[in-house]
Amino acid sequence: MPLKESEAIVLRSFPLGEGDRLVSFLDRQSGRLRGVARGARLPKSRFGSTLELLSHIRIWYFERETRDLVRINQCELIESFLDVQSDYQAGIILALVSEVTEAILGEREVADAQFRLVLLTARGVRQHGPSPVVLAYFCLWTVRLGGWLGSLDQCSRCGRAMEHEPAYFSAGSPGLLCGQCRQEWMRAISPSARMLGRQILSGTLDRLLQENPSKISSNEISSFALDILEHHMERKLVTRKLLGTGVNE
Amino acid sequence: MPDFAEPVERLIDQLKRLPGIGAKTAQRLAFHILRIAPEDALALADAIRDAKSNMRFCSVCNNITDADPCLYCTGPTRNRKMICVVEEPHNIMAIEKTRQYSGLYHVLGGALAPLRGIGPDQLHLKSLIERLKGGAVEEIIIATNPNAEGEATAMYLSKLIKPLGVRVTRIGVGIPVGSDLEYADEVTMMKAMEGRRDL
Numbered sequence: 363m364p365l366k367e368s369e370a371i372v373l374r375s376f377p378l379g380e381g382d383r384l385v386s387f388l389d390r391q392s393g394r395l396r397g398v399a400r401g402a403r404l405p406k407s408r409f410g411s412t413l414e415l416l417s418h419i420r421i422w423y424f425e426r427e428t429r430d431l432v433r434i435n436q437c438e439l440i441e442s443f444l445d446v447q448s449d450y451q452a453g454i455i456l457a458l459v460s461e462v463t464e465a466i467l468g469e470r471e472v473a474d475a476q477f478r479l480v481l482l483t484a485r486g487v488r489q490h491g492p493s494p495v496v497l498a499y500f501c502l503w504t505v506r507l508g509g510w511l512g513s514l515d516q517c518s519r520c521g522r523a524m525e526h527e528p529a530y531f532s533a534g535s536p537g538l539l540c541g542q543c544r545q546e547w548m549r550a551i552s553p554s555a556r557m558l559g560r561q562i563l564s565g566t567l568d569r570l571l572q573e574n575p576s577k578i579s580s581n582e583i584s585s586f587a588l589d590i591l592e593h594h595m596e597r598k599l600v601t602r603k604l605l606g607t608g609v610n611e
Numbered sequence: 612m613p614d615f616a617e618p619v620e621r622l623i624d625q626l627k628r629l630p631g632i633g634a635k636t637a638q639r640l641a642f643h644i645l646r647i648a649p650e651d652a653l654a655l656a657d658a659i660r661d662a663k664s665n666m667r668f669c670s671v672c673n674n675i676t677d678a679d680p681c682l683y684c685t686g687p688t689r690n691r692k693m694i695c696v697v698e699e700p701h702n703i704m705a706i707e708k709t710r711q712y713s714g715l716y717h718v719l720g721g722a723l724a725p726l727r728g729i730g731p732d733q734l735h736l737k738s739l740i741e742r743l744k745g746g747a748v749e750e751i752i753i754a755t756n757p758n759a760e761g762e763a764t765a766m767y768l769s770k771l772i773k774p775l776g777v778r779v780t781r782i783g784v785g786i787p788v789g790s791d792l793e794y795a796d797e798v799t800m801m802k803a804m805e806g807r808r809d810l
Contacts, residue, residue: 374726378631379631380631405787406787406789406790408794410794410795410796410798410799411758411796411798411799412796414758414759414798415726415759438796439796439797439798442797442798444758444759444762444798445798447759447762447763448762448763448765448766449763449766450723450731450763450766450767453723453725453759453763454725457725457726458725460726461726600725600726600727600728601725601726601728603728604725604728604730
């Protein structure tokens with residue numbers, strides 16, 4: 363029964379038994395795993411605040427080939443986002459980040475890029491509050507990393523360039539469609555939102571925040587990306603409905 | 612073909628629904644119930660039936676009680692200027708055991724938990740605000756759990772209550788009594804430093 367040491371982000375935890383916790387975490391080396399932290403809910407727990415949502419930790423755990431759950435032995439805090447979650451709106455965004463990451467990653471699927479994206483988003487929320495831009499950045503990049511994002515500039519059916527006209531999408535369609543190829547029930551995505559999408563995919567989050575893009579475009583991008591994610595997850599996100607019509611609106 | 616006779620199978624299925632009880636434990640409990648004296652088994656069934664039919668939520672504080680309003684809300688010696696806000700009814704017992712608090716309580720019925728879809732509308736917040744409108748309450752003590760959900764709930768409550776002119780305080784958070792400082796993580800230590808007091 364080897365003891366493994368790794369860097370991880372806590373995605374979620376559930377009470378288990380008398381004072382234990384079942385923890386879902388994203389291990390940088392081994393992907394998403396679930397494990398049991400014995401006594402983690404007791405007042406004198408050695409885990410302290412390390413198992414709170416999105417805590418960036420160094421983790422030591424035992425793994426057995428025949429068992430799905432690992433046994434978490436020890437955790438050390440690298441970076442905590444507990445203070446950020448005191449703000450309700452910021453807490454909802456971080457909860458959404460956690461829910462999406464847990465849902466799209468298969469167990470033991472190594473996802474270093476997603477790991478870095480989660481950290482970057484949590485730091486962005488800490489620095490800039492519950493910003494719609496940070497949410498849009500996370501959602502669009504998650505769709506991109508999942509391999510589900512088509513071209514934002516060309517109609518996926520006829521190949522026509524769509525620069526200054528609205529494009530149309532539905533969660534199940536492979537890409538954006540132009541006004542001529544669209545179906546009537548498809549939702550529009552504005553040229554300004556697609557411009558923001560291109561900026562998200564080509565620049566850094568800090569630079570994007572300095573440019574202060576519009577909240578409407580950010581919410582449009584988030585909504586577009588979350589529709590695609592929900593389609594691939596085959597379920598609705600619990601946290602999405604708490605976002606309401608948009609963050610900070 | 613089922614593994615056990617139908618009544619035993621049904622008992623195991625019911626026990627499995629309890630929190631923290633898996634298939635094996637349910638089976639062990641079911642066979643324990645079959646082995647004990649009939650009057651003991653019936654006493655257990657009666658206790659479950661009585662608790663379920665006689666207990667209800669207090670219309671004032673949402674505590675679980677057999678008399679409405681509950682004994683804390685009607686107690687003549689309770690300090691009516693203070694309300695301690697807790698997540699669940701069983702949290703009241705932890706505070707009562709200290710014998711240091713004699714005020715009233717308010718049970719929220721949980722904490723803000725976006726991952727479980729619990730927002731402000733799912734908590735008993737309106738009834739708390741209604742209680743404060745009378746003007747008799749001078750202090751609200753927020754005793755939610757010291758985790759992300761509890762902290763978010765505490766901050767949300769303080770933003771909601773402070774405009775009403777009521778003092779809002781939070782229970783101390785930090786190093787547990789009997790532990791060693793060297794084992795405390797950064798967040799716990801920081802909370803302890805923030806909550807330091809004059810001696």
